[in-house]
Amino acid sequence: MASKFRTVFFLLPFLLFPAATAFNITSILGQFSDFSNLNNLLTQTQLASQINSRQTVTVLVVNNAALSSVSNLRTDVLKKVLALHVVFDYFDRDKITKLSNRSAILTTLFQACGLATGQNGFLNVTDMGNGQIALGSLT
Template identity: 55%
Template sequence: MNSKASSLLSFAFVILFFSSASAFNITRILSHFPEFSSFNDYLTQTQLFQQINSRNTITVLVVNNNAIASLSGKPLDVIKKILSVHVVLDYYDVEKLTTLPKKTTVLTTLLQSSGLAVGQQGFLDVSLVNEGEIAFGSAVKGSSLNIKLVKPVLARPYNISVLEVTSTIVPPGIDQAAASPKSPPTAPATAPAHAPAKEPIAKAPAPTDEVAGDSPTESPSSAPEADAPNADAPNADAPNADDAAPVSSPVPSAADAAPTPTPSESGSSRTNVASGFLSVGVVMGLVALLVSF
């Protein structure tokens, strides 16, 4: 029993040893090289160090503080994309790069695996140029291989390789791809165009008010007409149809009453004539008095 327990314990220690040997921390590695302190700080700010440390096989292309100064002032999300292009998802040391089977080899970077790459932005081209120099560049069409390998910084075969390059690799259009989502504020402009359509609805009640105002004026005019037959109703209480004759009989009496105002009108005219004669007489008398004087 004791022998079995000791063998299991030793096997566990072996597993722990290999697992610890294969693990790495990129920020701790770069902390030993002050010339890469700015690159290391960007890895921390963008949280890229977590993605790098989670990989088992990786190659990091680092640049010194002077070369990375060109990224200052850029948005942090753009810097994250650019640094992601400097992380190759495979192990490449100087020996492996110098023995590439093809003249130009395409490398897959961390930006491609993130899903944020547009076109070929997530790939790098590496090639041997001049007399054995190793050059890197973006795989985007039209890009040039102008980034050169300076020196190896750290190599743990088939685990992690850190290589220094002359400058940052910025794929064409990576800045515009980050700024493009800010374009759609034009949609709300169409909303106010439909708002004035409600104004004609507010004008509709105006004619209804005029009709309502006319209805009370007509009702009093019809009311007196309705009262007239009601006043005559008591005289028509007789059950026989002969009572209709007396209702029509007063019509000739109304005709007789019509000429009566004529004498009153003639009397008033006569009084007016008499008063006219009196005024003429008074005027003549006054004239005679004046002549006598």
């Protein structure tokens, strides 16, 4: 995975899924057929158990169509990509639109589990002010 990954993600193809209590991410995603590929990949990469062990996370859930571009990556690379979609703390649209300076740096599972070096693994979230929220790599 390139360390200079700077693509900005708009949340239109994503579903923010926050959880504040004990949960099972595979059971939750299993209720939605459009997230079946993500569900399978979280299990395959063993990230599901890491997500389930956290008390407060927001999972940036990607639908099957959007996930197709990365689903054939090697398992170790795929794990890094998916770990970027797990943000520590609770975030929803309301919380993001109330951020001071309309922007914040978010810590992800990628950074926290030792897969990243330096500033890799942090996300910058920005309220674009036009009803859209942008996410991008900090580096």
